[in-house]
Amino acid sequence: MEIFFTILILILLVSISGLLSRIFSFQIPLPLVQILLGALLAWPQFGLHVDFNPELFLVLFIPPLLFSDGWKTPIREFLRHGSEIVILALVLVIITVVGIGYLIYWMIPGMPLVAALALAAVLSPTDAVALSGIVGDGRIPKKLMDILQGEALMNDASGLVSLKFSIAVAMGTMVFTIGAASLDFLKVAAGGLLAGIIVTWIYSKSLRFIFQLSHGDFATQTILLLLLPFAAYLIAEHINVSGILAAVTSGMTIGQSSIIRHAPLSMRLRGNSVWAMLEFVFNGMVFILLGLQLPDILLSSILQAEFDPNINIWMLVTYVILIYSALIILRFCWLIFMKRITLQFMSKCPMVFSEYSIREILIVSFAGVRGAITLAGVLSIPLFLSDGSVFPARYQLVFIATGVILLSLLCGVVILPILLEGIVVSDKSLQLKEERMARTIAAEVAIESLHKMEERLINSHEENIDIQIFNEVSARIIGNLRRRINNTDNIEHIMLIEDLERRMRLNALHAERGEYYHLRAQQKISNETLTKLLRDLDFLEALLVGDE
Structure with missing residues (x-):
C-alpha cells in the first residue's frame, strides 16, 4: 500500500510541476521545479523516501524515453550529421574519461585512478531532455539542436560502457588493455545497434500479423507497441550488448517502418496521445527522483566527510565547481579544435563545426547539461569490492556527480538564455x-x-x-x-x-x-x-x- 501511495504522490507532483513553473513572475525551467519538489518532500519534515535502484531505474525509465527520442529523430538528418555526432558522442567521451579522470585523480587526495575514471565516465553523457526543459522547444538553432540531440542519444551508451570497464577493473574481474577495451566497446555498441534493428524488424512483422487478427482492438495494439522499447533493451542486455543503443535504434527503426504509416487511424491517434503522456510523466519522475535523492546524498556525504581527515564538505563543493568548469573548457576547446581541423583539412566536405561562431560554440558547450543517466550511473557503482572492502571514495563520487548535475542545470538556466538572446532560430x-x-x-x-x-x-x-x-x-x-x-x-x-x-x-x-x-x-x-x-x-x- 505504501508503494501505491508513493507512486500516486510522484504522479501528482509531475502533474502540478508544470503549473508551478508558470505561476512565478519569472519562469523557472520545469526540471528544476521537479528537482526542488522532490528534494522538499524528501526532507526529514515530510519524510518521503524512495529507494533508488539504479538497475530498475534504467530499465523502467530510460528505454521508453530514448525510444521516443529515437522515433522523433529522422534517420536522414541523423546520418547527415553522423561524423559530428560520433566526434562528440564517442571521441569526446573517451577524451573526457581519460582527461577529466586524470584531473580528478591528480586533484583529489586519496582518490584511486579507477574511481576517478569511473566518475569521469558518468559525467561524460549529456542530457537532451534536461536541455529541452531548460531552454524550451525551438529556442536553439536547428543546426545546433540536431547534433546535440544525436549526441545525447549516443553518448549515454559510450559513457555507461566506460563506467562498466572502470568498475570491472576496480572489482578485479578484468585487466584493462586498450586493445581489449576497444574490441569490447565495438562489440557492445555494434551488438546494441543490431539488436535494436533485429528486434524491431521481428516486432513489426508480428504486429502486422496481430493487426490482422485483432482488427478494431486498438488498445491491445497500442500496448504491444509500448512494450517494444523494453523488449529491445532487455534482449540486448541479456546478450551482453548495449540496451541503451538498442532502445534508440529501435525507436529510429520503427519511425521508418511502414507498420506505423499504415497502422489504423485510431491506433495512430491513441498511440501519439499515450506516448506524449508517458513521455511527460516519465521525464518528470526522473527529475523528481533526482530531487528525492538529494537530501540523503548531502547528509551521507557530510557524515562521511567528518570521518575522512583529507576531505571536508567545502572541499567537495570546490571540486564540483572545478570539475564542471573543466568539462565546459574541455568541450569548448574540442569544438574549437574540430572547427579548425574542418577548415584546414576538410574544405571539400566540411563538417557543420566549420560554420559555428564562437557564440554558437559557447551555446553547444553550456548545452551539454548532465541529467538522469549521470545520476543512475554513479549510484550503480557498487558499495563493496570483491574482497568485501568498501568501494574507494564512493561517497565523494556520488556527491560530486550530483553537484555537477545541479550546477550544469543552474548554469544552463542562467547562461543559455543570455547566449540565445537575439538569435533567430528559424525563418x-x-x-x-x-x-x-x-x-x-x-x-x-x-x-x-x-x-x-x-x-x-x-x-x-x-x-x-x-x-x-x-x-x-x-x-x-x-x-x-x-x-x-x-x-x-x-x-x-x-x-x-x-x-x-x-x-x-x-x-x-x-x-x-x-x-x-x-x-x-x-x-x-x-x-x-x-x-x-x-x-x-x-x-x-x-x-x-x-x-x-
Whole structure:
C-alpha cells in the first residue's frame, strides 16, 4: 500500500510541476521545479523516501524515453550529421574519461585512478531532455539542436560502457588493455545497434500479423507497441550488448517502418496521445527522483566527510565547481579544435563545426547539461569490492556527480538564455512557404487520384454510380450540410452523396499523406513540417471515419 501511495504522490507532483513553473513572475525551467519538489518532500519534515535502484531505474525509465527520442529523430538528418555526432558522442567521451579522470585523480587526495575514471565516465553523457526543459522547444538553432540531440542519444551508451570497464577493473574481474577495451566497446555498441534493428524488424512483422487478427482492438495494439522499447533493451542486455543503443535504434527503426504509416487511424491517434503522456510523466519522475535523492546524498556525504581527515564538505563543493568548469573548457576547446581541423583539412566536405561562431560554440558547450543517466550511473557503482572492502571514495563520487548535475542545470538556466538572446532560430516565412508548397503539391496529387477514382468507378460494373451525381460531388466537396437542410425529402439521395463525398475525401487524404512522405524522403520539407501536416490529416481523417 505504501508503494501505491508513493507512486500516486510522484504522479501528482509531475502533474502540478508544470503549473508551478508558470505561476512565478519569472519562469523557472520545469526540471528544476521537479528537482526542488522532490528534494522538499524528501526532507526529514515530510519524510518521503524512495529507494533508488539504479538497475530498475534504467530499465523502467530510460528505454521508453530514448525510444521516443529515437522515433522523433529522422534517420536522414541523423546520418547527415553522423561524423559530428560520433566526434562528440564517442571521441569526446573517451577524451573526457581519460582527461577529466586524470584531473580528478591528480586533484583529489586519496582518490584511486579507477574511481576517478569511473566518475569521469558518468559525467561524460549529456542530457537532451534536461536541455529541452531548460531552454524550451525551438529556442536553439536547428543546426545546433540536431547534433546535440544525436549526441545525447549516443553518448549515454559510450559513457555507461566506460563506467562498466572502470568498475570491472576496480572489482578485479578484468585487466584493462586498450586493445581489449576497444574490441569490447565495438562489440557492445555494434551488438546494441543490431539488436535494436533485429528486434524491431521481428516486432513489426508480428504486429502486422496481430493487426490482422485483432482488427478494431486498438488498445491491445497500442500496448504491444509500448512494450517494444523494453523488449529491445532487455534482449540486448541479456546478450551482453548495449540496451541503451538498442532502445534508440529501435525507436529510429520503427519511425521508418511502414507498420506505423499504415497502422489504423485510431491506433495512430491513441498511440501519439499515450506516448506524449508517458513521455511527460516519465521525464518528470526522473527529475523528481533526482530531487528525492538529494537530501540523503548531502547528509551521507557530510557524515562521511567528518570521518575522512583529507576531505571536508567545502572541499567537495570546490571540486564540483572545478570539475564542471573543466568539462565546459574541455568541450569548448574540442569544438574549437574540430572547427579548425574542418577548415584546414576538410574544405571539400566540411563538417557543420566549420560554420559555428564562437557564440554558437559557447551555446553547444553550456548545452551539454548532465541529467538522469549521470545520476543512475554513479549510484550503480557498487558499495563493496570483491574482497568485501568498501568501494574507494564512493561517497565523494556520488556527491560530486550530483553537484555537477545541479550546477550544469543552474548554469544552463542562467547562461543559455543570455547566449540565445537575439538569435533567430528559424525563418517562419520560409517554413510557411515550405508548408504551402507541400500542400499545393499534395493537393495536385490528390486531384489526380480523384480522377483515377472517377475512371475506376465509371468503368466498374459492380457499382451503380450516376455520372451527374459524381460530377456534382467532385465539383463541390463542401456543402453537404446545406444539401441536407434543403433536401430533407430525399434522405437516400443525400446519404448517397455524403457517402461518396466521404470516400473521395478519404482517397484524397491518403494520397496527400503518401505525397508528404515522398516530399520528406526527397528532403523538400523538414521533419517538423511533415509531423504537422500528418497530424492535420489524421484529425481530418478522424472526422470523416467517425465510429467506423
